[in-house]
Amino acid sequence: MRPAIPAAVTHALIPHAARPPGVSTQRRFAREIARLAVGSLYTELCLYPKPGLVSLVDSGSHDDMNAATFMRSLFSLRHYFKDICLAGLNDAPFARLKQLGIAAEKSMLKATRGINTHRGAIFSLGLLCAAAGRARAQGTPMAPAALRATMLIRWGEELAMHASAPSAPAAANSNGLRVAARYAASGAREEGALGLPSVFEIGVPALQASRARGATMTLARIDALFALMAHISDSNVYHRAGPQGAQTVRQHAQRFIDAGGTARADWLGQALASHQLFVKRRLSPGGAADLLAASCLVQAIAALDAERR
Template sequence: MTALTIERVGARREVAAQVARLAVRSLYAELSLYPKPGLVSLVDNGSHEDMNAGTFLRSLFALRRYFHAICLAGMEDAPFPVLKRLGIEAEARMLRATGGINTHRGAIFSLGLLCAAIGHCRARGIALSPPAIRAALLERWGRALAAHTGDAGLRSHGAQAALRYAASGAREEAALGLPSVFETGLPALRCTLAQGRGMRLARIDALFALMGRMSDTNVYHRGGAQAAATVRARSLAFVARGGTAAPDWEREALDCHRAFVAQRLSPGGAADLLAAVCLVHGACGGVL
């Protein structure tokens, strides 16, 4: 191996390390957010009896090597089967770290693909922007992702819910280039930041926007179509009142949290995509 090759490999590994750190920080940003209706946070366990913040912390630190590896794979223009294998290995590490509890399966898929797309752009000198990252995802792996939507089987609760209720899950989102991230969550986050309300409130607004617009298979699994309608209605009502711009926004968000916990509703798919929003925002120069 020549000195020039060694230098190139070292530079790519450093970029991958930076992206991996950003992905872990994005997952932590989602975990630490509160109030967050029905979801695990540093304050409480939301609608969950089988997991807490400690479970999530063990999981996200177990994923550091995965984000590094899949970013390098994206730099090397790896085909989708390579990315899929890395994701399967990461899921196994997550389950070992959590004692078999699924904390981040959706995030492994969506954030992993974004890390690969970011790596693809960085290796080719493409300036990072939301359109560039999305274009890389679709142009390089879009066809394989579309085929992958029919390859889910019935292994996960999300896959079962998607089949039963015709809801779109993480695979369908990815095949379309993560529209909930790029067309819903990220614009909501940036709108709040542009109005000077800060990152915490921007994440709250992004989360409610996601809950109001996406079909969350986690919610369908727990409560069916009626539960999904409840989550969307409450979330859209929060957004319609002005989101975090409303003077009593925190009371409304807490009321929503308590209502979701009472009904055991947990919009985990929206939480995963909020972390993806944070990753794209951070990769494009935003402060987390």
């Protein structure tokens, strides 16, 4: 059954009479979307402090990866984002998107020597790139709500099936699915089936709210990260530390938000204190980091669309 599409989302789809873009125009657009996707992941990597997460400053709670590992991963994904955007432009079925994602994961693991740096991001940012391509082909807006509607209308039913019935043995053995089975924690597949609600209902609004009060983009991203940490059931955290670790992450994040986030003069000290505790306890909210990158991509796509209209 196709998942229900929020009413506010469907109203955002306003078709524009336009001829489908030519091949060269499609490729230029896909390259631009890929550049935004890679840039969003790089933006997330550069952000600091991010409790327990890898940055250019330190490796957080990880001893198996660092910023250089992430850079190799980013480089390996640049063609994937372009290809999946082109797939969306050409109205590809979900099976084709999935095929591209599996190939991208293999490239990532080869580049990182088997370390999972961006599995969740391959799924969520890939879907957004495909949705941008589909919206471009249809001449519809790429504002956040319209982008989400495009994704759900075109691939919603298949995404729901993908979330409930993994087909590959390797996927069935993934950390995320094992965690979901044990703790009922949501992951990238469940997010995708619902049209990335954590991105469109938490991450993007948090970015917009911080910017509206005058925060810089960097501070807005910190606020959005903590908002995501406070609200999602992060399978990465459950895998490493179980329900108690997940509760610690949510409590620290909610306390940061309740204190005013980056609007508080002492926000940096609070964020650093959380980072130090998370490192000590080996907590790493990688799912929130992926969703932050996806939220940044949604904003970047909307900005690009606004410039061209």
